[in-house]
Amino acid sequence: xxxxxxxxxxxxxxxxxxxxxxxxxxxxxxxxxxxxxxxxxxxxxxxxxxxxxxxxxxxxxxxxxxxxxxxxxxxxxxxxxxxxxxxxxxxxxxxxxxxxxxxxxxxxxxxxxxxxxxxxxxxxxxxxxxxxxxxxxxxxxxxxxxxxxxxxxxxxxxxxxxxxxxxxxxxxxxxxxxxxxxxxxxxxxxxxxxxxxxxxxxxxxxxxxxxxxxxxxxxxxxxxxxxxxxxxxxxxxxxxxxxxxxxxxxxxxxxxxxxxxxxxxxxxxxxxxxxxxxxxxxxxxxxxxxxxxxxxxxxxxxxxxxxxxxxxxxxxxxxxxxxxxxxxxxxxxxxxxxxxxxxxxxxxxxxxxxxxxxxxxxxxxxxxxxxxxxxxxxxxxxxxxxxxxxxxxxxxxxxxxxxxxxxxxxxxxx
Amino acid sequence: xxxxxxxxxxxxxxxxxxxxxxxxxxxxxxxxxxxxxxxxxxxxxxxxxxxxxxxxxxxxxxxxxxxxxxxxxxxxxxxxxxxxxxxxxxxxxxxxxxxxxxxxxxxxxxxxxxxxxxxxxxxxxxxxxxxxxxxxxxxxxxxxxxxxxxxxxxxxxxxxxxxxxxxxxxxxxxxxxxxxxxxxxxxxxxxxxxxxxxxxxxxxxxxxxxxxxxxxxxxxxxxxxxxxxxxxxxxxxxxxxxxxxxxxxxxxxxxxxxxxxxxxxxxxxxxxxxxxxxxxxxxxxxxxxxxxxxxxxxxxxxxxxxxxxxxxx
Numbered sequence: 001x002x003x004x005x006x007x008x009x010x011x012x013x014x015x016x017x018x019x020x021x022x023x024x025x026x027x028x029x030x031x032x033x034x035x036x037x038x039x040x041x042x043x044x045x046x047x048x049x050x051x052x053x054x055x056x057x058x059x060x061x062x063x064x065x066x067x068x069x070x071x072x073x074x075x076x077x078x079x080x081x082x083x084x085x086x087x088x089x090x091x092x093x094x095x096x097x098x099x100x101x102x103x104x105x106x107x108x109x110x111x112x113x114x115x116x117x118x119x120x121x122x123x124x125x126x127x128x129x130x131x132x133x134x135x136x137x138x139x140x141x142x143x144x145x146x147x148x149x150x151x152x153x154x155x156x157x158x159x160x161x162x163x164x165x166x167x168x169x170x171x172x173x174x175x176x177x178x179x180x181x182x183x184x185x186x187x188x189x190x191x192x193x194x195x196x197x198x199x200x201x202x203x204x205x206x207x208x209x210x211x212x213x214x215x216x217x218x219x220x221x222x223x224x225x226x227x228x229x230x231x232x233x234x235x236x237x238x239x240x241x242x243x244x245x246x247x248x249x250x251x252x253x254x255x256x257x258x259x260x261x262x263x264x265x266x267x268x269x270x271x272x273x274x275x276x277x278x279x280x281x282x283x284x285x286x287x288x289x290x291x292x293x294x295x296x297x298x299x300x301x302x303x304x305x306x307x308x309x310x311x312x313x314x315x316x317x318x319x320x321x322x323x324x325x326x327x328x329x330x331x332x333x334x335x336x337x338x339x340x341x342x343x344x345x346x347x348x349x350x351x352x353x354x355x356x357x358x359x360x361x362x363x364x365x366x367x368x369x370x371x372x373x374x375x376x377x378x379x380x381x382x383x384x385x386x387x388x389x390x391x392x393x394x395x396x397x398x399x400x401x402x403x404x405x406x407x408x409x410x411x412x413x414x
Numbered sequence: 415x416x417x418x419x420x421x422x423x424x425x426x427x428x429x430x431x432x433x434x435x436x437x438x439x440x441x442x443x444x445x446x447x448x449x450x451x452x453x454x455x456x457x458x459x460x461x462x463x464x465x466x467x468x469x470x471x472x473x474x475x476x477x478x479x480x481x482x483x484x485x486x487x488x489x490x491x492x493x494x495x496x497x498x499x500x501x502x503x504x505x506x507x508x509x510x511x512x513x514x515x516x517x518x519x520x521x522x523x524x525x526x527x528x529x530x531x532x533x534x535x536x537x538x539x540x541x542x543x544x545x546x547x548x549x550x551x552x553x554x555x556x557x558x559x560x561x562x563x564x565x566x567x568x569x570x571x572x573x574x575x576x577x578x579x580x581x582x583x584x585x586x587x588x589x590x591x592x593x594x595x596x597x598x599x600x601x602x603x604x605x606x607x608x609x610x611x612x613x614x615x616x617x618x619x620x621x622x623x624x625x626x627x628x629x630x631x632x633x634x635x636x637x638x639x640x641x642x643x644x645x646x647x648x649x650x651x652x653x654x655x656x657x658x659x660x661x662x663x664x665x666x667x668x669x670x671x672x673x674x675x676x677x678x679x680x681x682x683x684x685x686x687x688x689x690x691x692x693x694x695x696x697x698x699x700x701x702x703x704x705x706x707x708x709x710x711x712x713x714x715x716x717x718x719x720x721x722x723x724x725x726x727x
Contacts, residue, residue, distance in 0.1 A: 038519075038630045041528035180701050208669075209704035214625055214634060215428040215662075217555075218669035221420050222700075224549050238634070241530065241626050249624075251542055251550030265529025269626050383532065 026066035027325075027335050029054065030094035032085045032109065034101055035074040042101040042263075042310060046130055047072065048303045049314035050098055055302065057322040064330030075099070079108035086112045095335045096126045096321070100150070100310060103183045106132025107141060114143045117337075124337035128321060130314045133259075134182035135189075138362040139405040144412055145337060147344055147363045149317025150310070151282055153186030154402040155369060156259045157232065160280035161194050163371025163393040164230065164257055169278070171229025171255070173203045177219065177243065178234050180207035187234030187259070203228050211238055216246035224252055236260035241269055248273040263309050267374065268383030274374045275387060283312035283353060284370040284391045285380040291352040296380070306380060316351040317365065320358060323347040338413055354397060362408040369400040416547040421666045427555045429662025430562035434617035435635060436642040436654045437569060438610030444586045444649030445606050448504045451511040452491070453614055454636030455518040460484050460615030461622025461631065462522055465533035473536040473623075481615040488611025492604045515632065523629045530628035558620055565613065566655060573651070582606060586649070641707045645714045647724020656722055661707045668703040 031050050034043035051070065058067040073089050075082035082105045089097055099109050106129050113127040129137060129148045133156065138148055151159075164170040176191040178184030184207055192202050203226040206219065213219075220243070223231060231254050235243060240263075244256060256277040261267075267274050285292055285306070299307045299315070307315065324343035328335065345360040356367040371393040378388025439453045463480035471479060491514065499506045535554055542550035573579040585592045585602045593599045622631070642661060646653030675695045676688035688695040714721060 038633055044528065207701045209701070211634070212704040214431075214638070215424060215666070217424045218421055218666045218703075221417060221424075221549060222670060225417060238530075238626055238628065238630070245625070249550070249552040249554075251545070263529075265527075265531070265628070268532040269530040269534070269628075271532070271534055385532070 025093065025334060026069045027063040027096075027330070028069045028071055028092065028094045029096045029098060030071040030073055030089035030092070031098045032073045032075050032082055032089055033099060034077040034105075035072065037077050039077040039101065041265075042131075043077075045264075045310050046098075046100045046314055048305075049307065049311040050130075050318065052299060052302050052311075053315045053318035053322070057318070057325070060322075063325050063328075063335070075105060077102070077105075079105050082108050083112050086116075090116060090125055094125065095337060096128060096340070098128050098130055100130030100132065100314065103132040103134035103137065104181065106137055107134070107182070110137060110141055110143070110146045113145055114141075117143075117145050126337045126340055128317065130317055131310050133186075135186045135405060136182060136407075138364045139407040142362050142405075142408040142410050144341060144363075144410055147341075147358060147365075149320065149365045150313050151367070151369060151400075152364060152402070153183060153234065154190050155400055156234070156280050157187055157190035158194055158402060159369040159371060159395050159400050160232070160257045160259070160278060161191070161198055162395065163280060164255075164278055165198050165200075167278075167371075167373075167392050169230070169255055170198065170200060170257075172200050173226070173228045173230070174200050175203055175223050175226055175228035175231045175254075176205040176233075177223070177231050178205075178207055179210040179236075179239055181210055184210075184234050187232070191232045208239075213239065213242065216242045217250065219243065220246045220250045220252060223247065223254060224250065228254055230255045230257055232257045234259050236263060241266055244270055244273050244277070260309070261374065262382070262389060265383060267385050267387050271385060271387075275376070277374050278371065278392070279374070279389060280369055280371050281313075282316070282367050282369055283307075284372050284389055284394075286378070286389075286391050287370055287394055288352050288354075295352045308382070312353075313367075316349065316353070316356055316367065319349040319351055320344065320347055320356055320365070323349045356397060359401075359404070361404045362410065364404075366397045366401050368397045369395045371395065416549075417670060418667075420546065420549065420551075421670050422663060423551070424555075425663030425666030426659060427559045427662070428666065429659040430559045431617060431621050432635075432638060432642050432662060433655050433658035434562045434565060434620075435614050436639045436646070436658060437565065437651065438613040439639055440643050440646065440649055440651060440654045441569075441606055442610045443643065445603055446496070446500075446507065448507045448511070449640065449643070449648075450610075451508065451636075452514040452518065453511075453610070454632040454639055455515045456484050456488060456611040456614035457618040457621075457635060458522060458627075458629075458632040459487060459518065460618025461533065461627040462526060462531070462618075463615070464619035464622060465526075465531055465627055468533070473539070477616070477619040480619040481612040484615025484618075485608040485612035489604055489608040491611075492607035496607070497600065497604075515636075519629055519632060526629070528629060530626045533623050533627040535623050552624075554624055558624065561616070561620055565616070566651075569613075569651060638707060641711045645707075645711050645721060647721025650721065650723040653721055653723030660722075661710065664706055664710065665703055668699045668706050671699040673699040 033046050034040050054068055054070050062068050073085035075085045086109055110127055117124040124145055127146050131150045133150055133152050135153050176188045178188045188205050195202050258279050261279040296306050324347040327343040328339050344358050348355050348357040354368040359366050370391050372389040372391050374387050375390045376386050378390045381388040435457050442450045460480050463483045464476040467476035467479055499510045539554050541553050543553040543556050544551050581597050585599050589599050642657045646657030679685055679688040
């Protein structure tokens with residue numbers, strides 16, 4: 001036997017063996033995130049949070065007596081990379097795919113998972129969307145194997161507006177300033193949609209390019225000309241920072257209502273410019289102080305920093321996954337995704353913010369939201385500044401809930 | 415009226431900022447014959463150096479020292495990296511500068527972290543220069559514009575009125591001839607590269623405090639700077655100035671305008687048709703603002719491939 005033949009037959013035998021032993025393999029969860037390149041900062045936060053919570057699940061026994069194996073894939077920030085990495089994750093045997101940053105990438109992943117499941121009935125994979133907040137993901141693009149563990153645009157905007165209205169800072173004239181893609185458009189639509197209910201006027205709506213603008217002063221000028229009291233914006237990262245800085249530089253007396261002001265670096269960079277502006281998010285360090293502090297400190301011990309921005313929401317979402325895994329029994333071929341999906345619909349998790357659960361109709365998480373304000377009085381300061389977030393209003397999971405979209409036609413397996 | 419005045423002023427200042435970065439790039443292009451992809455990284459380095467120095471030396475000294483440090487980096491890059499690659503041709507030089515930009519960005523992330531740093535204006539500079547119909551105009555914007563204009567005048571005088579300028583300009587066009595006349599051409603190249611880097615560093619140190627200093631700032635500005643250099647004409651200083659202002663002002667005016675193509679078509683009685691078609695025709699100018707520079711670049715490349723004031727083909 002030549003060496004080549006020998007190598008071939010060994011390889012073939014190994015294939016046979018690995019196929020036979022697949023049933024005993026541990027549950028594999030794949031994180032497909034942006035781990036390199038300019039957008040990696042958020043992706044790496046998702047990784048920290050996922051590692052933390054999977055670690056917790058493994059400490060309490062993992063799944064089926066085996067620790068869960070976490071695979072990491074770098075999607076390099078774009079839908080194309082994500083499509084490729086999702087294929088790789090599935091071929092390496094991942095049963096659950098986690099992804100969070102960017103609704104554009106989430107849109108690609110959810111479609112890929114849907115198509116894969118159509119072609120591989122009985123062998124489905126689950127997609128847990130940790131942070132893509134565009135409406136279409138639980139609307140026109142919703143499907144049975146997609147679960148969103150973050151709020152969506154409707155929840156963010158409506159809780160934010162409610163909280164600001166109640167605090168008496170919303171004013172009569174609201175300006176909607178957003179990035180021109182699915183998420184920004186959703187924030188704009190929901191702002192306009194809430195106008196009648198809360199009795200304000202949307203004086204103007206602007207959609208601008210995403211992360212391309214250096215100089216926001218022309219936009220600020222429009223805000224001033226429109227006579228706005230409040231600017232509601234879904235902007236994140238530089239688009240949010242530069243907008244607030246330009247507004248403060250122009251001496252404009254407007255209040256910002258935001259969705260992502262808690263991104264690390266924002267408060268540090270904006271400093272006093274951010275003071276008094278609002279945020280609606282699923283976490284605040286001062287709510288339920290006892291349990292929350294314990295969580296904050298434990299998270300810091302494990303990862304080296306306090307949880308912020310997308311991290312708490314991710315941890316809570318995976319808590320729900322952990323609860324669901326307790327309900328499911330491992331079969332001979334590992335995990336049945338369809339069973340896990342049912343379990344997720346029925347599970348509830350007790351988080352430091354309160355109980356959370358998954359709505360069966362569109363697989364949108366139902367969780368408490370906290371409307372908060374940047375202030376020097378916060379207990380936990382952000383970015384080593386004197387500022388932090390103080391809770392203004394805690395909105396319970398039930399009150400934060402928004403109706404299921406008509407466009408969601410979810411086909412449940414019979 | 416005030417609106418338009420503000421838009422023009424904003425556009426001019428933004429244009430001047432673009433000029434500060436593209437001035438060095440266009441100088442280096444004239445000299446090396448290739449685009450320096452790492453140029454915007456020098457801009458970022460300037461901001462981070464100034465941020466680091468500010469607590470030690472105060473703001474003013476920081477924005478003077480940071481460009482000098484960046485010049486040092488630039489000179490090292492030219493002397494020890496680019497000069498060796500030069501003989502292998504333009505493609506290699508391009509690749510090296512591209513690689514360098516990636517390396518610098520990653521090093522910044524390693525040292526300063528992945529998020530924006532806390533580099534801000536000193537309080538004594540943070541005041542309004544004047545106020546028009548309720549909007550304050552930050553003094554610092556005028557300050558940035560002033561620095562850019564000062565820089566333009568200085569470079570222009572240096573290149574056209576001094577002996578050094580004559581040597582540099584001739585070294586750019588006929589290096590062999592200048593060398594034959596007894597001038598140290600590699601030294602001239604190194605100097606030009608260093609000065610170009612320092613200009614970008616100065617822009618970074620000044621603008622980083624006003625905008626944000628983050629590991630993506632090179633990428634964000636870099637694209638726009640290339641557009642400026644291409645539109646202005648590769649290697650032309652005056653062209654870079656004209657293109658910077660053109661892009662800054664069109665951008666600023668476009669943001670404030672609700673103009674749609676459909677409105678134009680209403681004039682010829684096709685408004686209804688345009689509304690029905692939708693798409694690009696009913697898109698507001700303000701949401702296309704950041705795309706306009708690329709449109710201008712396309713137009714210039716089609717009509718006048720050497721750029722507004724370019725001489726080289």
